[in-house]
Amino acid sequence: MRKYLFIFKSELMSNLQYVFNIFVGFFGYFIMLFILFNLWKYMYSDPNELINGYNMSQMTWYVIITEILWMTLGGRKLCRKICNDVRGGNIAYNLNKPYNYIGYCLSGHLGSIAIKGLIYTVLGMIMGFIFLGNFPDLNIFSILAVLITGILATAISILLITFIGLFSFIIEDANPFYWLYGKVILILGTVFPIEYFPTFLQPFLTFSPIYVVSYGPAKLFVDFSFGTFASVLLAQIIYLFIGYLLCTLMYRKGVKNLNVNGG
Amino acid sequence: MAIIEVNNLSKTFKVKLKEKGLKGSLKSIFKPKYKVIKAVKNINFEVEKGEMIAFIGPNGAGKSTTIKMLTGILYPDKGDIKVLDIDPKKERKKLAYNIGTVFGQKEQLWTHLTPYDNFKFFGAIYDIPEVRVEKKINELKELFELDEFINTPVRNLSLGQRIRCEIVASLIHEPKVLFLDEPTIGLDPVVKENIRTLIKRMNKEYKTTIFLTSHDVGDIEKLCKRVIIINNGQVVLDDSMENLKYHYLNKKIVEAKMKEKVNLDDEEGITILKDKGYNLKIEVDTKKRSVADALKLLNPDNIVDINISNMPLEDIISTIYKNEADK
Numbered sequence: 001m002r003k004y005l006f007i008f009k010s011e012l013m014s015n016l017q018y019v020f021n022i023f024v025g026f027f028g029y030f031i032m033l034f035i036l037f038n039l040w041k042y043m044y045s046d047p048n049e050l051i052n053g054y055n056m057s058q059m060t061w062y063v064i065i066t067e068i069l070w071m072t073l074g075g076r077k078l079c080r081k082i083c084n085d086v087r088g089g090n091i092a093y094n095l096n097k098p099y100n101y102i103g104y105c106l107s108g109h110l111g112s113i114a115i116k117g118l119i120y121t122v123l124g125m126i127m128g129f130i131f132l133g134n135f136p137d138l139n140i141f142s143i144l145a146v147l148i149t150g151i152l153a154t155a156i157s158i159l160l161i162t163f164i165g166l167f168s169f170i171i172e173d174a175n176p177f178y179w180l181y182g183k184v185i186l187i188l189g190t191v192f193p194i195e196y197f198p199t200f201l202q203p204f205l206t207f208s209p210i211y212v213v214s215y216g217p218a219k220l221f222v223d224f225s226f227g228t229f230a231s232v233l234l235a236q237i238i239y240l241f242i243g244y245l246l247c248t249l250m251y252r253k254g255v256k257n258l259n260v261n262g263g
Numbered sequence: 264m265a266i267i268e269v270n271n272l273s274k275t276f277k278v279k280l281k282e283k284g285l286k287g288s289l290k291s292i293f294k295p296k297y298k299v300i301k302a303v304k305n306i307n308f309e310v311e312k313g314e315m316i317a318f319i320g321p322n323g324a325g326k327s328t329t330i331k332m333l334t335g336i337l338y339p340d341k342g343d344i345k346v347l348d349i350d351p352k353k354e355r356k357k358l359a360y361n362i363g364t365v366f367g368q369k370e371q372l373w374t375h376l377t378p379y380d381n382f383k384f385f386g387a388i389y390d391i392p393e394v395r396v397e398k399k400i401n402e403l404k405e406l407f408e409l410d411e412f413i414n415t416p417v418r419n420l421s422l423g424q425r426i427r428c429e430i431v432a433s434l435i436h437e438p439k440v441l442f443l444d445e446p447t448i449g450l451d452p453v454v455k456e457n458i459r460t461l462i463k464r465m466n467k468e469y470k471t472t473i474f475l476t477s478h479d480v481g482d483i484e485k486l487c488k489r490v491i492i493i494n495n496g497q498v499v500l501d502d503s504m505e506n507l508k509y510h511y512l513n514k515k516i517v518e519a520k521m522k523e524k525v526n527l528d529d530e531e532g533i534t535i536l537k538d539k540g541y542n543l544k545i546e547v548d549t550k551k552r553s554v555a556d557a558l559k560l561l562n563p564d565n566i567v568d569i570n571i572s573n574m575p576l577e578d579i580i581s582t583i584y585k586n587e588a589d590k
Contacts (some may be wrong), residue, residue, distance in 0.1 A: 031519050
């Protein structure tokens with residue numbers, strides 16, 4: 001475990017060089033939220049009106065949380081890096097190091113986005129408060145629950161994206177698959193909560209990764225209940241296990257057939 | 264006891280073929296064609312503990328593929344490998360704790376971090392207790408003279424300094440075998456010499472077995488006592504450096520500056536390497552002709568200056584590569 005903490009720490013230290021870039025990147029987040037905030041304002045004639053169980057404040061906070069999770073993730077960069085590692089043969093140099101590659105990707109990427117996550121969370125909260133003038137009803141338990149599920153959501157996303165990236169062992173370039181994944185998460189998981197979708201679609205979404213990577217933590221933030229927390233946490237543990245298993249199987253199969261020419 | 268044992272090792276690669284142009288590209292999607300390349304063909308060798316061995320060959324000879332199989336990066340198709348009695352194919356992780364690798368063309372250090380932080384990182388990766396890592400860093404800092412830049416981010420180091428740090432990073436876990444793949448590539452002659460001295464010192468101090476590949480004859484000549492030459496995936500020579508030179512010592516290079524122009528042609532035992540009128544460079548095969556014979560051909564009274572030397576190791580190796588390619 002110590003080695004993965006060190007990988008996390010090393011990536012964190014490396015990424016401290018880019019704090020300014022994170023602030024610049026936040027501008028995009030601000031624009032996105034500003035547009036959505038105005039959209040909800042237009043949709044809700046009365047801020048206390050409930051649409052599919054959410055009032056205007058809850059909808060805005062929901063998007064603030066899902067967008068923090070999505071924009072912090074840096075999924076495109078991770079997928080591109082793994083694709084390049086596989087195609088360029090760089091992945092081979094990880095093989096003779098005594099660590100697990102999947103663990104390396106997970107702890108390394110978590111380290112590389114930790115500062116960004118922290119900055120986006122603080123600025124996102126400030127922005128939400130400026131837009132709405134209040135926070136949802138929170139207590140120490142709900143804050144902890146959101147933090148835990150938020151970190152687990154990010155870890156699951158990293159594993160799923162690693163799995164997509166490792167597809168480069170089979171096909172030449174897995175980036176288009178990431179593009180598709182990104183769009184599905186954006187449309188079905190970021191802007192609207194699951195309750196907004198047609199009834200027949202909701203069970204599918206509940207069992208899909210959307211429930212654990214975006215809906216869960218955001219729902220807990222806007223409407224905390226121990227029941228929801230337990231079901232989100234359980235689903236996240238199952239998804240973590242599945243994600244890790246898929247990545248390990250794909251990686252093992254890939255490195256067996258690895259061709260690294262030249263030198 | 265041999266620390267590295269390689270028996271009947273073979274490795275083939277499947278390379279995709281593509282015909283030229285758009286038509287070829289489309290065809291390769293629906294009906295891909297592959298070519299099988301035999302990168303390593305049935306090679307055998309052993310390396311003893313504490314040896315510094317040069318594993319050399321021209322580009323595409325199979326040396327990097329062999330190193331990658333020895334370090335567990337690639338799986339062999341056939342044959343057996345034992346490094347420190349560990350099979351790299353079956354126990355890659357166990358092997359990783361006992362070997363070190365430096366690939367001159369591949370950075371393993373974190374460029375935004377200082378060498379010190381990098382060394383701490385490698386210590387953690389290899390599960391070494393903090394106190395021991397600190398002690399090892401201090402020891403290697405002295406040995407590799409890193410004091411001046413140990414707290415400077417790696418991205419700000421010169422290539423020579425970086426390579427020194429790369430080697431130190433690969434030694435933190437006290438490996439018994441160190442694989443160096445072109446460690447002096449791109450370095451200037453002074454820095455190269457410095458790196459060689461440090462490698463020698465390390466070998467002497469820790470008795471680390473060193474398996475070196477390099478295109479730089481200086482590395483091979485100054486560091487290794489034994490050389491294995493690989494070409495077209497096969498071992499074409501496995502001998503001591505002394506023997507290698509001795510067998511080729513029958514070839515002498517005569518460089519002469521003449522008073523008057525001499526017209527010489529190749530003949531048995533004598534090869535004209537360079538003829539610039541007044542300046543001549545000839546190779547004499549002393550098995551066939553004596554150096555005195557060659558001098559007679561030049562006419563000693565006509566010679567202003569002369570230098571007779573052994574064939575440089577670089578030429579010896581090139582000749583071996585060429586002879587094997589011609590076979």
